[in-house]
Amino acid sequence: MINIDNNNKKDCCGCTACSSVCPKNCITMTEDNEGFFYPVVDENSCINCGLCEKVCPVKKEISQDSIQQAFVSRINDNEILMNSTSGGAFTALSRFAINNGYTVYGGAYNECFDVVHDSAKTNEEAVKFRGSKYVQSYMGDTFKNIKKQLDNGDKVLFSGTPCQCAGLVSYLRKPYDNLVTVDFVCRAVPSPKVWKLYRDYLTKKYKSNIKSVKFRSKTYGYHCSSMKIDMENGKSQKKGLNTDMFLKSFFFNISCRPSCYDCHFKTVDRMSDITVFDCWSITRFVPNKKDDDKGYSSVITHSEKGAKFFKQASTCLEVFDADLDTLIKYDGKYAIKLIDYTPKREEYFRLVNEGLPIDEVTKRVIPIKAKNKLMGKTKGFLHATGLMSLAQKAKKQMHRSKV
Numbered sequence: 001m002i003n004i005d006n007n008n009k010k011d012c013c014g015c016t017a018c019s020s021v022c023p024k025n026c027i028t029m030t031e032d033n034e035g036f037f038y039p040v041v042d043e044n045s046c047i048n049c050g051l052c053e054k055v056c057p058v059k060k061e062i063s064q065d066s067i068q069q070a071f072v073s074r075i076n077d078n079e080i081l082m083n084s085t086s087g088g089a090f091t092a093l094s095r096f097a098i099n100n101g102y103t104v105y106g107g108a109y110n111e112c113f114d115v116v117h118d119s120a121k122t123n124e125e126a127v128k129f130r131g132s133k134y135v136q137s138y139m140g141d142t143f144k145n146i147k148k149q150l151d152n153g154d155k156v157l158f159s160g161t162p163c164q165c166a167g168l169v170s171y172l173r174k175p176y177d178n179l180v181t182v183d184f185v186c187r188a189v190p191s192p193k194v195w196k197l198y199r200d201y202l203t204k205k206y207k208s209n210i211k212s213v214k215f216r217s218k219t220y221g222y223h224c225s226s227m228k229i230d231m232e233n234g235k236s237q238k239k240g241l242n243t244d245m246f247l248k249s250f251f252f253n254i255s256c257r258p259s260c261y262d263c264h265f266k267t268v269d270r271m272s273d274i275t276v277f278d279c280w281s282i283t284r285f286v287p288n289k290k291d292d293d294k295g296y297s298s299v300i301t302h303s304e305k306g307a308k309f310f311k312q313a314s315t316c317l318e319v320f321d322a323d324l325d326t327l328i329k330y331d332g333k334y335a336i337k338l339i340d341y342t343p344k345r346e347e348y349f350r351l352v353n354e355g356l357p358i359d360e361v362t363k364r365v366i367p368i369k370a371k372n373k374l375m376g377k378t379k380g381f382l383h384a385t386g387l388m389s390l391a392q393k394a395k396k397q398m399h400r401s402k403v
Helices: 017-021 051-055 078-082 089-099 123-129 142-151 162-172 192-206 245-251 258-262 304-316 324-330 344-353 358-365 370-385 387-402
Strands: 027-031 037-041 069-075 102-109 115-120 155-159 179-184 210-217 226-231 236-239 274-279 296-301 317-321
Touching: 017 027, 017 051, 017 142, 017 162, 051 162, 069 078, 069 089, 069 304, 069 324, 089 102, 089 123, 089 155, 089 179, 089 274, 089 296, 089 304, 102 123, 102 142, 115 123, 142 155, 142 162, 155 162, 162 179, 179 304, 192 210, 192 226, 192 245, 192 344, 192 358, 245 358, 274 304, 296 304, 296 324, 304 317, 344 358
Parallel strands: 102 155, 155 179, 179 274
Antiparallel strands: 027 037, 069 296, 069 317, 102 115, 210 226, 226 236, 274 296
């Protein structure tokens, strides 16, 4: 029987495999005081069948027998490219899937801007999956719904974090030829509770509801992306990881799920068929290619099915071969690198649960420096005058000389 308490939360990634497989429906995914979901077992209904532990992906070894292939790619549609986090590779995969009768699953915003796993059967519907969402998604009955479709012979493309993909594959307990899984290089997942508190703060600050959210807007270019939030009253906010309180809590390892600090899935080998992530320097792989600051996607295929699917989907992509080790070293380090735990995390959530406003919690635990605030306010000017581009080129040149 699955038994998660305050002493072993690092052993649960929240994938829902255990609650989905339970034949007595006696496992409920319950939100804790940090906003993360964990399985709670009704011991009176439990028959001790052991299925919940059997399908737990954290308890399994990750192995892949197929030869991996690595690529750098970019979608040929400029509008899609500019609205994608990097090079639009996932949109190419989802479009090919939908055009060939697949149902696509991925993380999307609901009407309140919570991040939930949802499905799409048309390209218009699948737009909601485009772009990074730095929040752990709510899975609900996603795994159960997918199994029903697969058993009916329907084709499914599932996208999610490495632990969600591993959870789905483990839950299914057998391979399905009609399933393709796509994960991404995941740094960690921040708290949905902190995300909600942050949204409430913005609504109060701007006296308006949120209209749209882009965690990685290319307003200032791909290499200097910022979080852009538009409000219904026409006001807008654009901030980076050093000036936005939510992004800072994430990138400073404050608001992440406990399992992320000891992630079982930090390995190049994956349970998924395909992995997509950023490519920060196209010139490293294609020296004569100019970096126009619009972004490229890195792609790794882990199975014969994944390699075939990517090849078929790449008709709308510009694709270049890449060296796997180089790609991981420079662009996908968080495929294998754990985030560092910080003791400030305990203080942060203690203050959150005491009811202190999220902006006050930020000021006390991870204050935003004045110089970063000033830099944030001048970003628009620096971008418009070209000074930002010059600074980025100089930074790249310094990095290359060190390497």
